Amino acid sequence: MQDQSDNYIRIRGARTHNLKNINVDLPHLQLTVITGVSGSGKSSLAFDTIHSEGQRRFLENLSPGTRQIFSQMQPADVDQISGLPPTISIEQTQRVHSRRSTLATMTELYDYFRLLFAQRGTVHCTQCHQPLHQQSAEQIVDLILALEDRKKVIILSPVITAKKGDHTAVLNKIAKEGFVRARVDGVVVDLSQSQDLKESDFHDIDIVIDRIIVKEGIDARLKESIDLALKHGDGVCIVSQETETCWSDRFLSTRLACGKCQLSFPDPEPRTFSFNSPYGACPNCQGLGVIEASNHEKIEQVCPECQGARINEYGRSVKLKGQSIDQLVDQTAPEILVWLNDWERSELTSHNSQDQEIVDQLLPPIRSRLKYLAEIGLNYIKLNRPAHTLSGGEHQRARLASFLGAETTGACYILDEPTAGLHANETEKLLKILKRLNQAGNTILVVEHDHDVIKASDYILDLGPQAGEQGGEVVVSGCYQDVIQNHRSFTSRALNAEYEIKSRPDTPQSGAKPELVLKGAKLNNLKNVTLKIPLQKLVCITGVSGCGKSSLVLETLVPALKAEFKSESRQDLEYDSLEGSEFLQQIKIIDQAPLGQSGRSNPATYCGIWDEIRKLFAKTKLSRMRGYTARRFSFNAKEGRCKHCHGQGYRRVDMQFLPPLYLPCEKCKTKRFNQQTLAVKYRGKSVSDILDMPVDEAVVFFDQIPKLKKVLQVLKELGLGYLALGQPANMLSGGEAQRIKLATELISNPTAMTLFVLDEPTRGLHAADIDCLLSVLDRLVQEGNSVLMIEHHPQAILAADWMIDLGPEGGESGGIILDEGTPEEISVRKTGQTGQMLNDFISNSTHR
Missing domain, CATH: 1.20.1580.10 (ABC transporter ATPase  like domain)
Structure with a gap:
């Protein structure tokens, strides 16, 4: 009997980050979905444990010198992993930041x-743009012999091309070499007669090598003439053939050269x-x-x-x-x-x-x-599109297409939310491709929240039950039916939920309701679009990938509105007019761009609470005794930070053919600060301990500090309770970065009449986390603000007061507003693919 261990990736005692010593068996050659709420341990298992071990095994095969560098890598905190094929990680994090990458x-x-x-x-002359053909003497002979019978042909060698002078010496030399005729400025002349050429004019001179009539039996003569022509023409000859009205020249060469322009080119x-x-x-x-x-x-x-x-x-x-x-x-x-x-x-x-x-x-x-x-859903993007302008989801799918094209087999692919940025109708295409990878003999592990992907999977591993310290356990594993029957699982609750249209009672207003109207938008594929956005509402812009959502909102409306606020004219924007800006005081863009490229930025610094924390440490007894100020506790200050890693906690090693490697600092062991600074404690915690503290713990720890508690509470409300205060910005997902930005804006107590623009805010969120986000957005609207979001997720769309659907397809087939109205109206009309998707989503949820 075959050893059943060959059919599984067996993981024993995984303890990376918040994983609680879990044991997992993942089947080979199947599509496995790892799901759970944000912070439940999905990435810790998939990327920081499984892929990390796969990478370590690969590096063991490198040269001893290279292995010595990697010996400083901390191995994944796991007892044993068996049955692991070579791993290929396809994350949403854009590792390629080069502006040359496309x-x-x-x-x-x-x-x-x-x-x-x-x-x-075919090389073309860079001056006259004529095609240049590199041919052997035999090929030139064959070309002439292929002409119609009795065709008159003159074979010439170019010696002077567009040069001033009387060229007497050249003509005499040609005559001395035994040639009797030449073509001077297009006219065949007898060399026995003197030629009076104006010295101030440009002239062309070609030696007439032979004049023949194409017929049988001229092969030997023709070959001799061509060889002679190429010799005197330095590898170039002219074959001029008679037409009905004139003689037509063709430059032929054994090298890449333009006889007309006297230019040579390399192969x-x-x-x-x-x-x-x-x-x-x-x-x-x-x-x-x-x-x-x-x-x-x-x-x-x-x-x-x-x-x-x-x-x-x-x-x-x-x-x-x-x-x-x-x-x-x-x-x-x-x-x-x-x-x-x-x-x-x-x-x-x-x-x-x-x-x-x-x-x-x-x-x-x-x-x-x-x-x-x-x-895979990138049919609307031109191939010269710079890589750094691709979204995380587009970047990931591009890499997936590359691997598919390479036809790899016997590997374990680990993907991070491949449906990110995809319209629901495009998920089916993605699933077909993932199944094709399976059929090619590969194992697929997907970290995903999408309901359709979960249903289509062969095996589901649900982690949780919650985030951070309350997560890291296997809640349920098995097939789809096993998961939906487990009442402890948040994923099960989401899969079993019945979704309805959320209606918000309309507040009676006197006069016309305020709205923002952008007329005549024509950027990229937009087709003279007029966009009407009701204000003080939650408005959703929907449509398939590439239909024009970003072009309309982020690249036209946002800069136009900013220009209005500054009373500037933007000549580079393609639209006719913008009305209704007087109903707004400011605009806030909450996108998924990274908070920063370095590891120095983190949630604590971005939200502004790190300054307050440093002040608390400066007030401790030991700090006062030693004369430490708040500056001492900044990892940007030389006196307090680790000198070896300059406060980064890690040392970057650039690899020529691999992504950069971040090795733990040998001196501070990732703590960032020197020993003198770490000796200072606030309520028993060092400054490094605070950076490692998750938001949920920090809310309790700083309960008596109102300034800190307020900020931390907002982060918790947005579902970021599991996130460490010092998590480096370059290690945050796009969704995490976006919610931190939103938290920062909420902390500043935005006045009413603010327009919040969000780009796919539900990306990377579990259904339970989406509910948290929507409650925060709903609160913004209730306070008199307006929220405009580009979104694909039906759960978020159904919570909107108004939606605008673009399409019908991506690229040139898009750029039109298909429908607008309440989600209920659009789901009933089913005008576009979004309407059909909403209708199916509601029907499926109510018939479970």
Whole structure:
């Protein structure tokens, strides 16, 4: 009998972070969903335990010198993991921050395109833009023999091209070499007669090598003439053939050269098209495509030399089916697939066997990656889109498409909420792709809250029951039916919940109700949209990915409103007018951008409570005795922080082919401060202990400090009770960062007449956490503020007072307002995909 341990990843005694010594068996070759409320231990198990162990095992195979660096890594706090395949982590955290990285480079498509253009591209003269063909003498002979019978042809060697002078010496030399005719400025002349050329004019001189009529039996003569023409033309000859009205020239060369412009070019190589290489990058912008903003300029300027193409003039001169590589990647995946099919049909018939072999090797991986990008919900994004402008969900799905295209097998993929940023109707496409990974012989672990993904999984592991110290346990594991029957599980409650339209009674008002009206929005794919937002309401903007939600709200409405408040005119914004700004006093943008890129920023510093905590430590008896001020307890101050890690707690090691590695500081052991500073205690806790303290514990610990308690209570209300006060900003998820920003705004007691704009605030939240968030947003509205959120989650949409649905599809097929009204009205009408989704969601929840 086969050992059953081969069928599972067996984890024994996992204690990472808040995990409570749990034992877990995860089946191989299946889709397993790890779920639970925020802070329940999902990431601690999936990424900090399973993937961490997989990474450690991989690094053990590196060279001894490299292993010595990694020996300082703290192993996952677990007794044993068996049956673990090689792990591939696909997180939402954007590890690639290079401005040179694009969607095409992330998915390796650009590397394949560089090979394709280097092998099959046609070089064009950078001056006259004529195609240049590199051919052997035999190929040139075959080309002439292929002309129609009795065609008159003149074979010439160019010796002077567009040069001033009388060129007497050149003409005499040609005559001495035994040639009797030359073509001077387009006219064939007899060299025995003197030529009176004006010295001040530009002239062209070509040696007439031979004049022939195409017919059988001229092969040997033609070959001799071509060899002679190439010899005198330095590898270039001209074949001029008679037409009905004139003679037509064709420049042919055994090297890449333009005889007309007297320019030579190197053979194209893959590096010719690389904007990361000095051989291919535009010299003016160094391959960035933009000129960085100076101190006097607020925004970047498109590079005037390459017009944003990133590569130099020669790279742009190489074309396939009329397109350069920069023009090709300025399209979406579906558009490139159409182009690729057209090119293959029109040109591959003329290729020789060697060309066909090259194409056969390059096209399949290109096609598969393009198809996966379209299937995975990124069909609306152009391939030259910079990686740093992608959302966390888009970034993750792009990496997933790359792995799918590589056709990896026998691996364990660990994904962090792959449905983030996806409309509900697009989740089915994602599930098909995950199942395809399964069928290819891979194990899939997904940290996810989405109901459809949970239902479609083969195995569910629910952690909790709550967050932080109240979490870290296996609440229930098994199939979907096992989970929904467990009444202790918050996930079970969410799956069994019946969702209804939430109606808020309308407050009677005299006169017209205030609203914000943006007219004629035309940015990106928006089609002259007029947006009407009722104020003092919770308003939801919905629609499929790429339909224009961000273009309308974040890139048009927000900057337009800010300009109104500053009484400025924004010439760069594409809209006609904005009305209703007088009903608002300010606008607050709560997005999912990181709080900061360094580890020095954290929830305590961002919310402003760290200054108060430092003051408390400065007032202690030991601090007064030693003369310590509040500055001593800042990890930015030299006198108090650890000198070895400069207050970071970790040391960054940059790896050439791997993500940066953060090793614990050998001196302070991640405590950030030196021993003298750590000796100071406030109520028995050092300053490092406070940074490690979760919000829930801090609420109780600082119960008698009103300034601190107020802030901490808001963080707790937003479902962040599990978060450590000193959690580095670069280790926070987008959803956590967004809620910390919202908490900061709530703490400042915003006056009424504030518009809060939130970008997918439910991303990364369990259904129980969404309820907490919605209650806070509801409170803002009740206080006279307005809330506008871009959202996909039906639970949040149903809580809105008003919704505006864009579509019908993404990209050029979007940019139209399909429907607007209350969630109830839209769910009944089912005009767009969101309406249909809401209707299905309500029906399914009431028939469980």
